[in-house]
Amino acid sequence: MITLYHCVSARSFRPLWMLEELGLPYRLEMLPFPPRAAARSYLELNPLGTIPLLLDGETRMTESAAICHYLGARHGPTPLVVGPAEPGFGAYLNFLHFGEATLTFPQTLVLRYSRFEPPERRQPQVADDYGKWFLARLRGLEAPLAAGPWLAAGRFTAADISVGYALMLAGFIGLQARFSPAVAAYAQRLQEREGFRRALAAQDAAAREQGVSAAPATG
Numbered sequence: 001m002i003t004l005y006h007c008v009s010a011r012s013f014r015p016l017w018m019l020e021e022l023g024l025p026y027r028l029e030m031l032p033f034p035p036r037a038a039a040r041s042y043l044e045l046n047p048l049g050t051i052p053l054l055l056d057g058e059t060r061m062t063e064s065a066a067i068c069h070y071l072g073a074r075h076g077p078t079p080l081v082v083g084p085a086e087p088g089f090g091a092y093l094n095f096l097h098f099g100e101a102t103l104t105f106p107q108t109l110v111l112r113y114s115r116f117e118p119p120e121r122r123q124p125q126v127a128d129d130y131g132k133w134f135l136a137r138l139r140g141l142e143a144p145l146a147a148g149p150w151l152a153a154g155r156f157t158a159a160d161i162s163v164g165y166a167l168m169l170a171g172f173i174g175l176q177a178r179f180s181p182a183v184a185a186y187a188q189r190l191q192e193r194e195g196f197r198r199a200l201a202a203q204d205a206a207a208r209e210q211g212v213s214a215a216p217a218t219g
């Protein structure tokens with residue numbers, strides 16, 4: 001059985017959404033945020049203290065975008081991953097990583113310096129600058145979204161899940177109102193998917209059953 005360690009609406013939402021899109025059976029282990037401080041025994045499983053952590057037999061993974069690709073490639077075949085022989089392969093890999101490395105990284109600084117640090121260590125200038133940086137980086141979505149509804153291969157893929165999570169997080173930190181019309185419409189398309197809604201419902205139900213707060217891990 002696949003096991004996913006997850007905090008509500010944290011990056012581990014990417015593999016949760018992928019699992020729901022794939023319709024795979026899995027066990028969802030909910031943790032309070034941040035597990036590093038709020039669930040110290042988790043450090044025995046993942047010394048980084050970060051989520052996600054995915055366990056699948058001998059496989060152990062801690063990178064959300066890589067896990068999405070792994071699930072589709074290992075448990076497919078599925079149209080959610082793009083193969084090397086397809087014309088959209090490069091765009092698929094690019095946006096799969098763009099979602100985490102380029103879009104979520106600046107948001108992490110916004111969260112840290114506007115919400116997670118104690119008031120005396122907060123840095124409004126850092127939060128503001130990296131919020132603007134995130135919004136500027138969304139320009140990378142304009143060309144593919146002018147060409148079609150999804151980012152790669154003319155269909156919804158794990159790359160959309162990776163970027164879609166960054167857009168979801170932007171909603172939690174108040175940046176959604178500054179999306180361009182094309183990005184706003186794309187975010188809406190993503191959040192209307194049945195798989196996205198099932199993932200939201202799954203984390204909500206698991207949080208309640210396991211006695212973890214259902215509030216997003218965003219401050």
Ligand SMILES: N[C@@H](CCC(=O)N[C@@H](CS)C(=O)NCC(=O)O)C(=O)O
Nearest residue numbers: 010011034036050051052062063064
């Ligand atoms: N690049 C990793 C980042 C993992 C990560 O930093 N997760 C955050 C949650 S969104 C976390 O666990 N933060 C708590 C901490 O750093 O203690 C990924 O994409 O999964």
